[in-house]
Amino acid sequence: MGSACAVPCVALDAAQTFDSESKRESDKEKKNANKSKAGEEATTSFASPAGERGRETEDGLCRLKIGIVGFGTFGQFLAKRFVSQGHAVLATSRSDKYLPVAEELGVEYFSNVDDFCEEHPEVVVLCTSILSTERVVQKFPFLRLKRNTLLVDVLSVKEFPKKLLLREVPEEFDILCTHPMFGPDSGKGSWEGLPMMFDKVRMDSENKKNEERCHNFLKIFEHEGCRMIPMSCEEHDRQAASTQFITHTVGRMLGDMALESTQINTKGYESLLTLIENTCNDSFELYYGLFMYNQNATETLEAMERSFDRTKKRLFDQLHEVLREQIFGEGQPAHIREQQQSAGRKLNK
Template sequence: MMEMSCAEHHNYAAASRFITLTVGRVLGALKLESTPINTEGYEALLGLVENTSSGDSFDLYYELFMHHENALEILERLGLAFDALKNQLFGYLHQFVGNQLFGNGNADKVAAPLQEDQNGTALVSSSTSKAMRWQNAAQPQDHKAQISDRFVDNNSRLKIAIVGFGNFGQFLAKTMVRQGHLVLAYSRSDYSDVAQKLGVSYFSNAEDLFEKRPEVVLICTSILSTEKVLRSLPLQRLKKNTLFVDVLSVKEFPRNLLLQNLPLDYDILCTHPMFGPESGKNGWNGLPFVYDKVRVGGDESRVLRCNKFLDIFAREGCKMVEMSCAEHDMHAAESQFITHTVGRVLGKLGLKSTAVDTNGYKTLLSLVETTAGDSFDLYYGLFLYNMNAMEQLKMLDMAFESLKKQLFRRLHGVIHNQIFEETPDKSQV
């Protein structure tokens, strides 16, 4: 029970209700659907769409717009925030293309350098992808039943080399060490102290690391540096059938990059743990882990090694989803890119909690908080390296413009009626 003046309620409602309904209606126009790789943020947006589109009529939304003096200002600020985000994206894109044209084709030169600690994305290719397989994805308990019971002793231990030991690499290493795997690490920055605390052997150069002959090489570098790092690795020091694994947020680029740069004897597993240090801090149970066995040799030992690596995540209760890289990127354009875009647009408004927050508004505040923890470089990677992202941005832009036109068309009609249909009859005066 909350007692407040009508004026106070009026001011709070503009933010907590009008913004919530606006975002819900814009997203509703996109006809978003649940995917096999929904993130928590995307699930929240789907719930918001359902609540605002199915439960509230446009008349209610229009009344909020008409009878609150700040509604138009809020609508304008949303538009400016969205325009600012698009300009920022296209500014990065312009410089990226400029560097390719005039900077010796170095694609890893961008307006702001990416940091090593991000679980980034990568450049897509037009080459043919595998058939879609997510419908047959194994649930966590099914996957564990298939492989976990066989690895109960030291035979289950893998020697894993992590290339790129920033926040995400460290995050994965903690669980791997806890499960008993031997973890080695190499990074451009000096993380030797952190590695020692985690029980990880740290190497200052890749040659020394690969001299240890790891069974698995886990690429955890930033998105734009992936190609450069991969080509600099001393592959000749590895065993001829080493398993390479990536964890980037978009999958077709690393798939094609690994296929193009690794000898045919090397195995390739493309993965995307759809969680990070924040969302996975309380455990990985139920969180999606997407993987594509791009190239795994038929030898029993190589199949077993790949399954051992996947078992790291299955043992933690992850939802194991086997899916082609192309299918992943199509779904990720919605479940990740749209979520991050909405969160970043709202983040520019400086939204704050009010005394009368609705559940929908709390969802938006939580989304802003979650996306604010990721750098713009990660968001830029989601945009640049997923060929579906530009279309999603275009659709989002069109949906917002359509909603504004719908509001102003109704407003125009009201004023038109006042001017031409409600003129007083002079004979009645």
């Protein structure tokens, strides 16, 4: 029996020792880097050979290779803006049904998550629903990505994904929790002035390259004019329970009343119709996720119920006073009212 030839497998900057793709990519980067040094020593920009990491976009931004996990409505919404800025975007979802949309947007699409990971995106954005995130994260093959990958979540709740990612994601990965507080409806035009919350949950502060990559990703939103808000995940959920959850709750309550536009709409009523449209266009799954995965939401819902009861009581109490006045005041015969008024004047003397 002949002796087998041992072939060493070395993984450079990859999480699996058998990830030979990483070695090939690393060798390619070194070769291109040497060519760049020899022929472009005078170049001071981030530009590099076509298709390679570090190339600047037309707007002067550092070109990133961004992977999107979950190519539903919100994933497509972000992908469209990423592509428009000149970033390389790839995406993965459970089936091929999103392939036509991906091709139209200029996004490289993978129905197989392993193939997606082998492309080694620098940034991976989780665009899954709140309810499916835990299952997706627990099954995701992080070890097929490079060890220094930046993982970004964009869920509408923040404390839950923060704890989940810290628990499930290998410690070599950087974690950035964000909440673009707008969507396909409210952000279908300009993003100017729209709030973008972010929390650098886990970042290798000693690695300047990683820090710059995180900065470059956030710059995508800054470049669009977003109002950048650094905030802890815990503080986000505390505030969101009093803003986002209330907004969605009121919108759904009014939507359940089937309100319609009229010929005498006021501006206030128009605002309510817009609120219904913006909230009810989102799935009930999203609304339930805002309730289930924000521990402050129950208290907020109960506070809304108490406030409604107090307002209702005040209305009926005042109505009862009017009825009593009619029964015991204006509703009495004139001669009896005159006798009561006369008796009152005598008592006041």
